[in-house]
Amino acid sequence: MKKKVNSLVLLISIFLLQSCSNRYLSSVYQPISTPLDYTDLDNWAVHPQNTPSQLDFVKPEKNPYDVDVFYIHPTITTSRKNSAWNGDVADENYRQATLNTAIKYQCSAWYGLGRTFAPFYRDAHVRSFREQFKPVGGDDAFRSAYEDIKAAFKHYLEHENKGRPIVLVSHSQGTLHAGQLLKDFFEDQPLQKQLVAAYLVGIAIKSEYFQNIPFMTNPTETGGFVTWNTYKRNHLPDDYEKWYKGSLVTNPITWDDQKSASYEQHKGLAYYDGMIYPNSLSIELIDGMVWARTPKVPKRFWLSFVKDYHFADITIFWKDIRENTRMRIEAFLAKS
Numbered sequence: 001m002k003k004k005v006n007s008l009v010l011l012i013s014i015f016l017l018q019s020c021s022n023r024y025l026s027s028v029y030q031p032i033s034t035p036l037d038y039t040d041l042d043n044w045a046v047h048p049q050n051t052p053s054q055l056d057f058v059k060p061e062k063n064p065y066d067v068d069v070f071y072i073h074p075t076i077t078t079s080r081k082n083s084a085w086n087g088d089v090a091d092e093n094y095r096q097a098t099l100n101t102a103i104k105y106q107c108s109a110w111y112g113l114g115r116t117f118a119p120f121y122r123d124a125h126v127r128s129f130r131e132q133f134k135p136v137g138g139d140d141a142f143r144s145a146y147e148d149i150k151a152a153f154k155h156y157l158e159h160e161n162k163g164r165p166i167v168l169v170s171h172s173q174g175t176l177h178a179g180q181l182l183k184d185f186f187e188d189q190p191l192q193k194q195l196v197a198a199y200l201v202g203i204a205i206k207s208e209y210f211q212n213i214p215f216m217t218n219p220t221e222t223g224g225f226v227t228w229n230t231y232k233r234n235h236l237p238d239d240y241e242k243w244y245k246g247s248l249v250t251n252p253i254t255w256d257d258q259k260s261a262s263y264e265q266h267k268g269l270a271y272y273d274g275m276i277y278p279n280s281l282s283i284e285l286i287d288g289m290v291w292a293r294t295p296k297v298p299k300r301f302w303l304s305f306v307k308d309y310h311f312a313d314i315t316i317f318w319k320d321i322r323e324n325t326r327m328r329i330e331a332f333l334a335k336s
Contacts, residue, residue: 035151036089038119039159043089043152045103046071046111046118048160054104057274058111065329067114067165067196070156072149072181073102074172074202078126085141086122095120102171105270106314109321110169110199113329117160119152121145123173142176149177153185165196165332167325171314172202175227179209182225187213196332198225199321202313204247204288215248219255219324220331226250230309230316233284233291237308240289247288252317253281255324260284263296268319271297276319292316 036043041050076098077087087094098120107118124141170178178200186192187210197216205227207215214224228250231237237244253261261283268276280296294304295316314321 035147036119036121038152038155043120044118045073045095045098045120046107046116048115048117051116052099052103054099055108055111057104058108061112064112065114065326065333067167067329067333068156068161069110069114069116069167069169070153071107071110071116071118072121072168072170072174072178073098073106073118073123074170074174075123075126075129076102077123082125085125085128085138086144087125089120089122105272105318106171107169108270109314109318110167110325113322113325114167115160115164117152117156119149121148121152121177129173142173145173146177146180149181150184153181157185157191161194163194165329165336166191166194167196167329168198168200170198170200170202172310175200175203175205179203179205182210182213187211192223195223197222197325197328199325200225200227202229202310203227204229204243206247216250216255217257220327222328222332222335226252226255228252228290228313229288230283230290230292230313232307232309233293235291235307236289244288249285249288249290251283251285252290252324253283253320258285266317266320267323269295269297269316270318271315273298278319281316 038044041047044050046052046055076094077084089095103118107116110116122145124138124145128138128141130138168178168181178198182198186195192213195213198213205225210225216222216224216226227248229244229247251258251261253265253267263279263282266279266281268278269280270276277295277297281292283290283292285291292309294300297303309316
């Protein structure tokens with residue numbers, strides 16, 4: 001029992017650090033000279049030829065769709081003791097943290113629906129979010145991280161895609177990079193015709209961010225994006241007025257313009273014990289944010305203290321996301 005509780009605490013802690021407000025000591029930024037080599041399978045957390053055991057709990061699809069999923073993980077480099085600006089992909093602790101949190105609890109929601117690709121990349125340290133627009137390295141760290149993501153995506157396009165439809169998936173820092181990928185490779189370009197959907201989660205997105213990639217408000221709509229940020233009901237982040245208010249928000253249970261969803265509508269939460277818990281969440285939408293009640297799951301005592309559900313933006317809607325992705329894929333393929 002103690003081991004399971006510790007696993008839950010670890011999961012919450014790693015993702016919660018992404019949005020904490022503490023300042024971190026800064027160091028001089030050391031530029032990254034070249035992107036990672038994505039011909040090397042070791043630089044992929046998930047690849048059709050390299051599937052980690054953390055995804056073993058996902059029930060295999062009998063007939064996977066002829067589509068690809070490209071997933072970009074959130075910030076993993078969060079330690080206050082780490083003075084580096086970017087993560088170290090060669091560090092086994094970094095790799096295991098990525099696999100045991102982001103891959104297991106987020107990427108798994110899409111795994112097996114089609115071929116799945118998830119690159120390791122040298123993410124920007126969490127302090128970069130608070131040191132953006134300052135001459136100490138925050139912006140440089142994000143740019144370097146994106147160079148890895150761009151190199152991974154270019155390798156995927158050149159060697160793997162072969163014209164297949166694409167589902168683009170991301171969370172938090174990963175969404176910053178996914179948004180830029182959509183601008184650089186999809187928007188108003190031939191590849192846009194291959195976009196099934198983009199699930200851009202965990203970062204506030206304003207309506208003017210894209211010019212010609214639509215915000216989707218129908219559960220079977222394709223060719224656009226959905227987005228949301230989750231907080232506990234009746235609570236708001238300190239920076240709500242600055243970042244979240246006025247941003248786009250998707251109902252990640254009904255996938256339309258409904259402003260709430262009941263426990264009965266909720267399809268399933270993926271929990272740290274490897275189980276899926278349906279009918280365990282109710283939500284309401286406010287301006288720029290999803291408000292959720294404390295999930296009805298075992299050991300919910302730990303979650304009752306959590307106000308910021310950033311760490312669980314995907315896990316609490318795990319099966320809802322999976323089933324909606326299935327609907328969008330089928331709608332896309334039916335039109336092809």
